[in-house]
Amino acid sequence: MPVSVVILAAGQGKRMHSDLPKVLQPLAGRPLLAHVLAAARALDPAAIHIVYGHGGDEVKAAFADQSDLRWVLQSQQLGTGHAVLQALPSIPDDHQVLVLLGDVPLVSARTLRRLINDSADGELALLTAVVDDPTGYGRVIRDERAEVSRIVEDKDATDDERRVNEVNTGLMAFAAGPLRRFLAKLDNDNAQGEYYLTDVIARSVEAGTKVQGTVIESSAEVLGINDRAQLAIAERMLQRKIAQDLMSRGVTFADPERIDVRGALAVGRDVFIDVGAVFEGEVELGDRVRIGPYAVISNSKLGAGTVVHPHTVIADAQTGPDCEIGPFARLRPGADLANDVKIGNFVEVKKSTIAKGSKANHLAYIGDSEVGRDVNVGAGTITCNYDGANKHKTTIGDRAFIGSGTMLVAPVTVGADATIGAGSTITKDAPPGELTLERSKQTTVTGWQRPKKKPK
Numbered sequence: 001m002p003v004s005v006v007i008l009a010a011g012q013g014k015r016m017h018s019d020l021p022k023v024l025q026p027l028a029g030r031p032l033l034a035h036v037l038a039a040a041r042a043l044d045p046a047a048i049h050i051v052y053g054h055g056g057d058e059v060k061a062a063f064a065d066q067s068d069l070r071w072v073l074q075s076q077q078l079g080t081g082h083a084v085l086q087a088l089p090s091i092p093d094d095h096q097v098l099v100l101l102g103d104v105p106l107v108s109a110r111t112l113r114r115l116i117n118d119s120a121d122g123e124l125a126l127l128t129a130v131v132d133d134p135t136g137y138g139r140v141i142r143d144e145r146a147e148v149s150r151i152v153e154d155k156d157a158t159d160d161e162r163r164v165n166e167v168n169t170g171l172m173a174f175a176a177g178p179l180r181r182f183l184a185k186l187d188n189d190n191a192q193g194e195y196y197l198t199d200v201i202a203r204s205v206e207a208g209t210k211v212q213g214t215v216i217e218s219s220a221e222v223l224g225i226n227d228r229a230q231l232a233i234a235e236r237m238l239q240r241k242i243a244q245d246l247m248s249r250g251v252t253f254a255d256p257e258r259i260d261v262r263g264a265l266a267v268g269r270d271v272f273i274d275v276g277a278v279f280e281g282e283v284e285l286g287d288r289v290r291i292g293p294y295a296v297i298s299n300s301k302l303g304a305g306t307v308v309h310p311h312t313v314i315a316d317a318q319t320g321p322d323c324e325i326g327p328f329a330r331l332r333p334g335a336d337l338a339n340d341v342k343i344g345n346f347v348e349v350k351k352s353t354i355a356k357g358s359k360a361n362h363l364a365y366i367g368d369s370e371v372g373r374d375v376n377v378g379a380g381t382i383t384c385n386y387d388g389a390n391k392h393k394t395t396i397g398d399r400a401f402i403g404s405g406t407m408l409v410a411p412v413t414v415g416a417d418a419t420i421g422a423g424s425t426i427t428k429d430a431p432p433g434e435l436t437l438e439r440s441k442q443t444t445v446t447g448w449q450r451p452k453k454k455p456k
Helices: 032-041 056-062 080-090 109-118 176-184 199-206 228-248
Strands: 003-009 047-052 069-073 096-101 124-130 139-142 148-152 166-175 211-215 259-267 277-285 296-298 313-315 342-350 359-367 369-371 382-384 394-396 407-409 412-414
Touching: 003 032, 003 080, 032 047, 032 096, 032 109, 047 056, 047 080, 056 069, 069 080, 080 096, 080 176, 096 109, 096 176, 109 124, 109 166, 109 211, 124 148, 124 199, 148 199, 148 211, 166 176, 166 199, 176 199, 199 211, 228 259, 359 369, 407 412
Parallel strands: 003 047, 003 096, 047 069, 124 211, 259 277, 277 296, 296 313, 342 359, 359 382, 369 394, 382 407, 394 412
Antiparallel strands: 096 166, 124 166, 139 148, 139 166
16 A cells, blocks of 8 residues: 655744754754654655645755655644644545654654554554653553553543553554544544544544554654753764664774764774764765764765874865874865875865875965875965965975975976975976075074063
8 A cells, every 4th residue: 555654844843942943953963854754765655745834934945855745834733633634635545644743753664664564454553652751742541452542632631541651652654535534523622722633543443443552662763852852862862873883884982972973974894983073964984994082074085094083174075095184184175185195283175186195294274286196295384275366276296395384376386306495485386306495585683672561
């Protein structure tokens, strides 16, 4: 039976105290809704409907590049039953409807498949959880045969019902035809004055349809995000899961509790990651890569055997094998290092290629440059690539030696095997194999006295 997914994402999230809609709050670098969508897509559904309301334009804009989504406006937030009803007109009767929540981001595709399978025979399948503290949740009430008979919301429950610790997660699967009929009969005679989707349970039982209560194995999967504290709990849960997966692929962590992956991290064999490392976007680490403490790496690829020392920042860059970067180095977008390149402390590289065996050990800026093989860039060297309006290129040939404190004013070329004397400002091309230097005459002013402060 084809599956149509309906994701409820219309809530405002007042307890977040944020101008950002709740389903766009970030979890591991992606909006909450993105995690729900990933689980839904793993089911290969016929359609995904997102019921949106508060901050709708912003929510739609965040997923504007995803053409498989069908957006359904809930202009008035009249409850979960009303929200699902908005999506039903475009869902055929012979589909299964899987209802998900945009603020329940940790649910797995495996759990959702169980839920769908439990409703395959026309039954309503409700995902439930057994929790230590059910306060605030709708209680799952079962009959004498231990079958689900109804859901009672916390505010409408009696004292006895509140002692039940099996709770509704809000996720369910049902055939579209019967669901449509039952939703049409809902009323809002309750403490909230809303049309509860959970009232479909009692309607189903009255109609003789069995309600399958599918108890989830881990209640952590259905943690709802309503405030910053719950968001922080979910973040650690997800990062712990990511770390476990990486360790199963051979990664060693100095402390798996202190890592943040905000995207997708691909790893080779024998990778080591120290504490506080942050990975954003698409990052690939080759075999034997070592990442030092508090490095931040985003959208980059590091070759096998590369070592990243502490407090290094790498963004939109790539390296060949056996490079050494940092500490306190920065590779900016377009930095492309060949193998055996060394970028030392307080060196910044932007939009430049650096060939095999070259090194800039400390305190240098290399921008818009092409650096050859086995080049030595001395401390304090700057490629002056920007004239205030345009960027210009610096070319440094193989085996060139750039003395400390050199300014290379682009556009300029330093030939192969050339040597640039320390303290030079190079504005013209330096020929290959020669020493080029530029220095003003050193002068000593005899008898000069430093200015002194006037006594108070």
